[in-house]
Amino acid sequence: MGETSISVVARFRPARPGASVDGDVRFGDDGLSVETAASSHTFDGVLPPHASQEETYAQVSPIVEAVLQGYNGTVLAYGQTGSGKTHSVTGTARDPGILQRAVRHIFEWIRSDAGAATHRLTCSYLEIYKENVRDLLEPSDASLSVRESGKRGVFVDGLSQAQVLRCLETGGSSRRVGATQMNAQSSRSHALLTLTLERKGADGSVRVSRLNVADLAGSEKVSRTGAAGEPSRGEGRGAAGRELAPLVRNHSELAGEKAHVPYRNSKLTRILQESLGGNSKTLLLVACSPEESDASETHSTLLFASRAKTIQTVAVVNTIL
Numbered sequence: 138m139g140e141t142s143i144s145v146v147a148r149f150r151p152a153r154p155g156a157s158v159d160g161d162v163r164f165g166d167d168g169l170s171v172e173t174a175a176s177s178h179t180f181d182g183v184l185p186p187h188a189s190q191e192e193t194y195a196q197v198s199p200i201v202e203a204v205l206q207g208y209n210g211t212v213l214a215y216g217q218t219g220s221g222k223t224h225s226v227t228g229t230a231r232d233p234g235i236l237q238r239a240v241r242h243i244f245e246w247i248r249s250d251a252g253a254a255t256h257r258l259t260c261s262y263l264e265i266y267k268e269n270v271r272d273l274l275e276p277s278d279a280s281l282s283v284r285e286s287g288k289r290g291v292f293v294d295g296l297s298q299a300q301v302l303r304c305l306e307t308g309g310s311s312r313r314v315g316a317t318q319m320n321a322q323s324s325r326s327h328a329l330l331t332l333t334l335e336r337k338g339a340d341g342s343v344r345v346s347r348l349n350v351a352d353l354a355g356s357e358k359v360s361r362t363g364a365a366g367e368p369s370r371g372e373g374r375g376a377a378g379r380e381l382a383p384l385v386r387n388h389s390e391l392a393g394e395k396a397h398v399p400y401r402n403s404k405l406t407r408i409l410q411e412s413l414g415g416n417s418k419t420l421l422l423v424a425c426s427p428e429e430s431d432a433s434e435t436h437s438t439l440l441f442a443s444r445a446k447t448i449q450t451v452a453v454v455n456t457i458l
């Protein structure tokens with residue numbers, strides 16, 4: 138597999154009851170385009186407000202398929218606070234999101250993969266809040282070092298499907314509790330689930346691939362989130378826009394001179410360096426609000442998404458032996 142652009146899919150959530158809908162937002166019949174008063178965009182997929190979780194997963198499923206074939210895969214959910222990132226990634230018990238569907242998909246494949254001798258799945262779930270990395274599966278106040286988490290992290294070994302699903306629950310609720318304790322909103326932190334799949338073939342060959350799914354912090358300008366109670370000093374680096382925007386700008390301006398891409402500016406971009414320009418098949422899911430009062434943030438999100446299409450990655454099958 139050669140160098141490919143990351144895939145970009147935009148998902149619009151339904152308007153809240155009583156909210157006034159932005160009448161200028163129009164969806165193309167092709168399922169690939171969207172137009173606003175300010176701009177028009179074509180992506181790898183555009184999901185209008187009525188799109189289901191299943192339809193959303195259908196866009197993500199090729200990334201999981203690639204992981205099953207031995208490539209690294211990443212799904213990043215980006216968008217302003219309240220735009221539907223967590224709904225898409227986690228969903229609800231009755232209508233699960235990408236994480237649960239991906240776990241089901243992986244285990245179905247494992248059960249059908251007759252050519253393998255063994256499979257081993259490990260899981261890590263991290264939260265990045267104000268440049269501190271916290272392990273959501275074994276919560277403690279200690280911040281993990283990025284080198285540690287980037288390389289191995291804190292893994293629970295050899296998991297069953299039920300155990301992985303329990304990790305998702307534990308991590309998800311730990312994120313919420315932690316956020317309340319810190320008197321901050323989940324919208325200021327990034328959550329990153331990594332599933333590592335090790336497949337040993339009957340011939341002794343070993344493939345190790347990773348699936349990263351990140352529910353990123355709100356991308357809106359900090360002054361807007363600051364109004365919700367946090368001082369808008371530089372410290373509050375929850376805004377995904379501020380961490381990823383320079384990187385995306387560099388990618389689009391430098392057209393491939395990756396040495397200059399500022400991955401080291403934040404823990405998020407350091408941890409996701411491979412996903413944002415290295416060995417990974419990556420999909421950016423941008424969550425958008427269809428409401429009139431959010432038109433300006435929706436416009437910024439769509440512009441970011443268009444720029445992000447210039448990011449190139451080179452995915453290779455990770456065979457060890």
Ligand SMILES: Nc1ncnc2c1ncn2[C@@H]1O[C@H](COP(=O)(O)OP(=O)(O)OP(=O)(O)O)[C@@H](O)[C@H]1O
Pocket residue numbers: 149150151186216217218219220221222223224225322323324325353354355424
């Ligand atoms: N596609 C959808 N269908 C139905 N409800 C949705 C959809 N998307 C989002 N919602 C609802 O909208 C609200 C905000 O969504 P969500 O919490 O996912 O936003 P978010 O982008 O993760 O925000 P934050 O950055 O604060 O975490 C929630 O009540 C969620 O259930």
